[in-house]
Amino acid sequence: MAAFPTQFAALEPYADWALPSEADRYGKRITSTMDELQEFYDAAFPLLDSSTEYLQGAPIDGISDEDRNLLWLFSSLITVSFPIECWRQPTVPDSGPASIDVTVEPRP
Amino acid sequence: MAHFSKPAEGSWTEHFGLSTEPANYADSISPEFYALEQEAIFKKTWLNVGRVEQLPKAGSFFTKELDAAKTSVLIVKNRDGELRAFHNMCRHRGNKLVWNDFPKAEVDGTCRQFTCKYHGWRYDLDGKLTFVQQEGEFFDLDKEQFGLAPISIDVWEGFIFVTFNPDPQPLREYMGRMGAGVEGYPFELMTQKHTYRAEIGSNWKLFIDAFMEFYHAPVLHNRQSVSEESRKLAKYGYEALSYDIDGPHAMVSSWGGMSPPADLNMVKPIERTLHSGLFGPWEGPDIGELPPGVNPAKSPAWGIDSFLFFPNFMLLLWKPNWYLTYHYWPTSYHTHIFETTLYFAPPKNAFERLQQELAVVTFKEYGLQDANTLEATQTMLESGAVTEFPLCDQEVMLRHLHTVCRDYVEKHLSNAGAVAAKGV
Numbered sequence: 001m002a003a004f005p006t007q008f009a010a011l012e013p014y015a016d017w018a019l020p021s022e023a024d025r026y027g028k029r030i031t032s033t034m035d036e037l038q039e040f041y042d043a044a045f046p047l048l049d050s051s052t053e054y055l056q057g058a059p060i061d062g063i064s065d066e067d068r069n070l071l072w073l074f075s076s077l078i079t080v081s082f083p084i085e086c087w088r089q090p091t092v093p094d095s096g097p098a099s100i101d102v103t104v105e106p107r108p
Numbered sequence: 109m110a111h112f113s114k115p116a117e118g119s120w121t122e123h124f125g126l127s128t129e130p131a132n133y134a135d136s137i138s139p140e141f142y143a144l145e146q147e148a149i150f151k152k153t154w155l156n157v158g159r160v161e162q163l164p165k166a167g168s169f170f171t172k173e174l175d176a177a178k179t180s181v182l183i184v185k186n187r188d189g190e191l192r193a194f195h196n197m198c199r200h201r202g203n204k205l206v207w208n209d210f211p212k213a214e215v216d217g218t219c220r221q222f223t224c225k226y227h228g229w230r231y232d233l234d235g236k237l238t239f240v241q242q243e244g245e246f247f248d249l250d251k252e253q254f255g256l257a258p259i260s261i262d263v264w265e266g267f268i269f270v271t272f273n274p275d276p277q278p279l280r281e282y283m284g285r286m287g288a289g290v291e292g293y294p295f296e297l298m299t300q301k302h303t304y305r306a307e308i309g310s311n312w313k314l315f316i317d318a319f320m321e322f323y324h325a326p327v328l329h330n331r332q333s334v335s336e337e338s339r340k341l342a343k344y345g346y347e348a349l350s351y352d353i354d355g356p357h358a359m360v361s362s363w364g365g366m367s368p369p370a371d372l373n374m375v376k377p378i379e380r381t382l383h384s385g386l387f388g389p390w391e392g393p394d395i396g397e398l399p400p401g402v403n404p405a406k407s408p409a410w411g412i413d414s415f416l417f418f419p420n421f422m423l424l425l426w427k428p429n430w431y432l433t434y435h436y437w438p439t440s441y442h443t444h445i446f447e448t449t450l451y452f453a454p455p456k457n458a459f460e461r462l463q464q465e466l467a468v469v470t471f472k473e474y475g476l477q478d479a480n481t482l483e484a485t486q487t488m489l490e491s492g493a494v495t496e497f498p499l500c501d502q503e504v505m506l507r508h509l510h511t512v513c514r515d516y517v518e519k520h521l522s523n524a525g526a527v528a529a530k531g532v
Binding site: 022026045048049052055056057058059060063067070071074075077078079081082085086092093094095096097098099100101102103104105106108 | 469481
C-alpha cells in the first residue's frame with residue numbers, strides 16, 4: 001500500500017521520513033550523513049515547491065492517511081533544509097551538548 | 109548611523125536613569141545571591157504557570173515544579189469551574205501528592221479527587237480532606253483542619269499565575285501599564301501549540317539577557333540568512349524601535365521580519381516556497397486591530413514586541429499574528445529550565461500546518477545556538493578572571509533586569525533586618 005497520494009509516488013523510497021514527532025524527525029536528521037540529507041532534499045524539495053495548491057486543498061480536519069504521511073515527510077524536509085541551506089552539516093554549528101526538546105506538539 | 113530615533117537624553121539607558129558604567133555579573137555566579145533571590149523574588153512575585161486552555165473541565169489538573177520557590181504546585185479546576193492552587197503535598201506526612209513514576213516530573217490529567225500514594229488520604233477538588241485511612245486510629249483528628257495548603261491563584265488574559273506572597277498585590281495591578289496595553293489580544297484564538305523544554309547550564313538571568321537584546325542577532329545567527337542578506341544585516345547592526353520600562357517589567361519593540369520580503373532572493377528556498385520563516389507565516393490570520401500597547405512606536409517596520417513580565421515570563425507578539433512565551437525556571441545559581449510555547453491559530457490545511465512548522469523549527473535552530481552560548485558565558489563568568497563588562501545602549505534591558513533583582517534582594521534584606529531589629 002502506498003504511503004503517499006499517487007502524484008507523490010516519487011517519495012515512496014523516502015517513506016521512512018514520514019515521522020509524526022518533531023523529536024524523531026530531528027533525530028533522523030542528525031544521525032544521517034550529508035549525502036543522505038542531500039538526496040532526500042533533492043527528491044522532496046521540488047515536489048513541495050510545486051504543491052502549494054494541493055497542500056492548501058488538504059484540510060487538517062479529517063485529513064487522509066496519505067496526506068498525513070505527506071505532511072510528516074514535508075515536515076522532515078523542513079528540518080533537513082537547515083543542514084542543506086545553512087549549515088553544511090547535520091547539526092547546528094556550535095550547539096555541542098545543547099538540546100531543546102519538544103514536549104507538546106499537535107498531531108497534526 | 110542611527111536608523112531610529114532615541115529619547116531626548118541621547119540614549120535609552122540614560123532616559124531610564126540607568127548607569128552607563130560597566131556591568132558586573134556577581135549576581136549570576138553566586139549560590140548565596142540565588143538563595144536570596146528565591147526568598148526575595150520567587151516567593152514574592154506572581155509567577156505564570158500555564159494557561160486556562162490546559163484546564164478544560166472540572167477535575168482537569170496539572171502540576172508545576174517550582175524549585176525557585178522550593179515547592180511543587182497543583183493547579184485544578186473545581187466543580188464550580190473555579191481554579192484552585194495548592195502545595196502538591198499530602199497533609200499527613202508530607203508525601204508529594206500528585207506524581208507518576210518520577211516524583212520530579214510534571215503531570216497533568218483529569219480526576220474526581222486526589223489520593224495520596226502513601227496511606228490513601230483523599231482530597232476533593234477544593235483541597236478538602238475527605239477520607240483518612242483507619243481514621244479511628246488517630247487522636248481527635250479534625251479533617252476540616254487538614255485540607256491541602258492553598259496558594260493564591262489568579263488569571264490575566266487566560267494566563268494562570270500563582271504567588272506565595274501572603275499579601276499579594278492584585279495580579280492585574282502587578283502586570284502594570286504594559287500588561288494593560290496588551291489586554292484584548294486574542295490569545296484564546298491561538299490554541300495550536302508547540303512546547304519545548306531545555307536544561308540550560310547558566311544562571312536564569314543570562315538567558316533573559318540574551319532574549320531582551322537583539323544586538324547579537326546579526327552575528328550569532330548570521331548563517332541563518334542567505335549570505336548576501338547576512339552581510340547586509342551585519343553591516344546594519346541592530347537598533348530597537350523602542351524600549352519601555354514599568355516598575356520591574358520591561359519591553360523591547362523591534363523591526364524585522366519578512367512578511368513578505370521585499371525581494372524573494374533575500375530568503376532561503378524553504379522560506380520562499382512556504383512563505384514563512386522565523387517571524388512565522390508571511391500572511392497571518394486576520395485578528396482585527398491590535399491592542400494599543402502593541403507596536404508602541406506605531407512603526408510600519410514593526411516586526412515583534414518582547415515583553416518581560418518580572419521575574420521570568422516573556423511574551424512575544426509577532427506581526428503575522430501569533431505569539432510565544434518563554435519561561436526561565438531556576439534550579440540552582442547556574443542552571444535553569446527553559447520552556448517555550450509557540451501558539452498559532454489552528455491551521456486549516458496542510459500548507460498552513462507546514463508554514464507553522466517552519467516557524468517552530470527555525471525557533472529551535474536559533475535556540476540551540478543561544479543555549480550553548482549561555483553555558484560558555486556562565487563558565488567564564490564563574491572564573492572571576494574579569495568582573496567588569498561594558499554594555500551598549502541596545503543592552504539597556506539587561507541593566508534593568510539585574511538592577512531590579514538586586515533591588516528586590518536589598519529590600520528583602522532590609523525588611524528582614526528591620527524585623528530582626530524589632531526582636532520579632
